[in-house]
Amino acid sequence: MCAALTLWLSRFVEPGPDTYLFPFHRVAIAGDRREPWLYDMDLNRPMSPSSYATGFKNARRKAGLGFRFYDARHTFVTRLAENAAVSEETIRQLAGHVNPKMLSRYAHIRAQARRDAIATLERPVHGRKVDFEEESPQSSTEPETFLN
Numbered sequence: 001m002c003a004a005l006t007l008w009l010s011r012f013v014e015p016g017p018d019t020y021l022f023p024f025h026r027v028a029i030a031g032d033r034r035e036p037w038l039y040d041m042d043l044n045r046p047m048s049p050s051s052y053a054t055g056f057k058n059a060r061r062k063a064g065l066g067f068r069f070y071d072a073r074h075t076f077v078t079r080l081a082e083n084a085a086v087s088e089e090t091i092r093q094l095a096g097h098v099n100p101k102m103l104s105r106y107a108h109i110r111a112q113a114r115r116d117a118i119a120t121l122e123r124p125v126h127g128r129k130v131d132f133e134e135e136s137p138q139s140s141t142e143p144e145t146f147l148n
Helices: 002-010 049-063 071-080 088-095 099-103 107-119
Strands: 023-030 037-046
Touching: 049 071, 071 088, 071 107, 088 099
Parallel strands: none
Antiparallel strands: 023 037
């Protein structure tokens, strides 16, 4: 998909950082061979939602694929969430309108990132790592004594 989108963007004249991946355009049928002709393209304006739906449906049908447009977004957010170096705020900004409740659906993916963050607190003691659970008073086999 990345290669296909890179090829697609390379066809635009001087795409900028604000260029829409799927910009506004109009299509007409031209000539005796009835070939589609794109005109009135505006790279700084998004194509209409109905055009997205139609274009995605046609591309999916021609490719013989059976997934939803949302699946690509879900995969994008999931892969970002798998990377501990990517903050939740960055994920929200890149994904657009992801609110905290929606981001919480990806919390299970962030579990490893949380474990990695906690691991940075572990420090070597006398040449070995300290296992805080092993050294915890709660894991002691000796009976507890309480002061009155």
